[in-house]
Amino acid sequence: MTIPPAVRIQAAAVRALYALPEGLRRAIAGKSVVRDGQRLAPDAQVMLKLQRLSGVALVMPGGVGASRAAMEHSRHLVGGPTDRTVAARSVGIPQEHGESAATLYTPDGLAAGSGLLVLLHGGGWVIGSRASHDHVARFLARRAGVRVLSVEYRLAPEHPFPAAAEDAVAAFDYACAKAADLGADPERIAVGGDSAGGNLAAVVAQQAVRRGGPAPAFQLLLYPATDASTRRPSRGLFADGFLLTSADMDWFADRYAPAPADRTDPRLSPLLAEDLTGLPPAYIGTAGFDPLRDEGEAYARALKEAGVEVRLSRQSDLIHGYVNYLGLGGRFREAAAEAAEALRQAIGG
Known part of the structure; x- marks a missing residue:
């Protein structure tokens, strides 16, 4: 481009x-x-x-x-230069509605049989794309030493809930079924994302475990939305002035899950699932100055109480969306590097 x-x-x-x-x-x-x-x-x-x-x-x-x-x-202003040491090729994921586009990222020199992250971009289920998160996918691939399959799921309001969740589950299933074609180890396939993408990643993990069969080896959840049914204190504390606002959250939710959608449905609010046992290990990164902070941390606590291995890391001095600002370096890059290291330890070489 x-x-x-x-x-x-x-x-x-x-x-x-x-x-x-x-x-x-x-x-x-x-x-x-x-x-x-x-x-x-x-x-x-x-x-x-x-x-x-x-x-x-x-x-x-x-x-x-x-x-x-x-x-x-x-993304051109804050994402930084494109990392050309990570190759990218287009992939089509069959879906009931046709085909979802995806990009497979492979770091130079990475042998076949690597771990693979199915990456779901943020953007409130309404905005964002593979392109907006290209720098994030390349950074995670190179720093963690894994392949990354970045997925273009259907967006609202054209395709409201649960379309994005359905596409996310289908993308994970595709990665498992085609692991050899993607150069991946089928036993080391993780799912992850930021914000709305973190929400979708959590939903994929729950759906995969509850139905039986292949399940993610790891969850990388960055400032995830986990409960659309209520407002926690951080929603008011950081309602305005820190990029993502409380009004923005209403705008996104009203387009993704308008009435009569049930906002307590675990496919929208994974924190409200009745059973969280047996889910894969998770790294949950939250931002201190983020209206989503408290629900992400509530999900970490709920997973721990269910016996799931969880690492919760609050970046107390940062704002929502911190992995998108890689080109600015400093604290943004440090926080993203920590998440990448967690992914490397979980499924990297």
Whole structure:
């Protein structure tokens, strides 16, 4: 994909800003932001300041189309240069409705029979794509030493709940059935995602275990949405000013699961599943300044209580979406590297 010159200039300016000495970046960030006993990282403060100045948000005034376009545009500014040491090829996943597109990422020199991550992108089930998360897929593949199958599931409002969940389950089934063709070890297939993608990954793990047969070896859940039926304290504490807002969450949910959808359905609210026993080990990463923080951490507690091996890691100084800002380095890259290392330890070489 050709990046417009104006976008290249904007991206270069952002990189130059984040290349400044730490003291200067702190000065640009301004007065420290402290909330709920947490101090926001200067890297995150600068990013939020840039976001406010640019007028770009997760939900744009132009609605679904404008919001999707803004996310695709933003990846060029904050995702960083494309890692060419990771090869990519297109894959078609058969579905009842036709075919879902996917991209298989393979790090240079990775032998056949590696672990594989089925990656489900974030974006509130409404925005986002394989393209918006290309840099995330490449980073995880290289740092964890695994193949990554990044899936293009159907989006709402054109395809409301449970379409995305159905596509996610079918993608996992495809990865298991075609593991040899994908160069993967069928015993080391993980599922993961960020935000809405983390929600879908949790749903896949539950559905696979409950029906019997192949199940994920590991879950990589990054600031996942786990309960659409209620509002926890973090929803109010970080309702506005930290990228994802409470109003955004309502907007996404109303498009993915409009009435009369049952928002207590475990395929939408995996935290509410009656039985969490027997699920695969999980790494759950949450962000301190995120309205989704409390429900992600509640899911970690529920899994532990059910006897599931869980590592919960709160990035207390960061905001929702932190793995998308790899090109900004600093704390964003550190947090993403921790998640990649958890994946490497679980299914890597």
